[in-house]
Amino acid sequence: MTREESLRHILKHKAVAVLRFDDPSLFEPLANALYAGGIRTLEITMTVPGAIDLIRQGATFLPDDMLFGVGSVIDAETARKAIDAGAEFVVSPVVKKEVIEACRNLDKAVMAGAFTPTEIQHAWELGSDIVKVFPANILGMDFFKAVKAPLPHLRLMPTGGVSLTNGKEWFAAGACAVGVGSSLASASDLKSRNFNAIEEKAKTLIQNL
Numbered sequence: 482m483t484r485e486e487s488l489r490h491i492l493k494h495k496a497v498a499v500l501r502f503d504d505p506s507l508f509e510p511l512a513n514a515l516y517a518g519g520i521r522t523l524e525i526t527m528t529v530p531g532a533i534d535l536i537r538q539g540a541t542f543l544p545d546d547m548l549f550g551v552g553s554v555i556d557a558e559t560a561r562k563a564i565d566a567g568a569e570f571v572v573s574p575v576v577k578k579e580v581i582e583a584c585r586n587l588d589k590a591v592m593a594g595a596f597t598p599t600e601i602q603h604a605w606e607l608g609s610d611i612v613k614v615f616p617a618n619i620l621g622m623d624f625f626k627a628v629k630a631p632l633p634h635l636r637l638m639p640t641g642g643v644s645l646t647n648g649k650e651w652f653a654a655g656a657c658a659v660g661v662g663s664s665l666a667s668a669s670d671l672k673s674r675n676f677n678a679i680e681e682k683a684k685t686l687i688q689n690l
Contacts, residue, residue, distance in 0.1 A: 518683020
């Protein structure tokens, strides 16, 4: 998939499920539960043990309409390895020129993480397709409105502070997509392998976008 195709997919489906877990055996049933709940974009973070191998594994069972990318990327080498394994987009918690350039050179969508208006604009100028505002729970929706007023060209995605029911509020504040992690797959649900609960949470999220 090209960078533009991935970007259109993310903007269409609006929610990026951020996957963090310690047990790699959770990956397939977790991804399947999220898909059944309506999620169509997954981000597996590099903090997950064996993340690159799991990206390769995802290509063997994920449906064609599930866009699969990698998060918590902080260097170009990791971005290239993840893309080579099958990641269609790359998310970073920080602004790193080398990461953005590596993704653009490979025609893959990239979302750099930023916190201040200056960082956000800098990420955009470097070529970040969407700027991940992180941690958004500290900044809040009023921050989005304030930043978008003088900088309406920005595409912003909050990660942190997105619940199962406040998606519409984030979009009204200026978000183009939302990143959702523990609200979808809590530590307790993962520990008990309660995939039915995760599927129902995904449905609630999608219904409230």
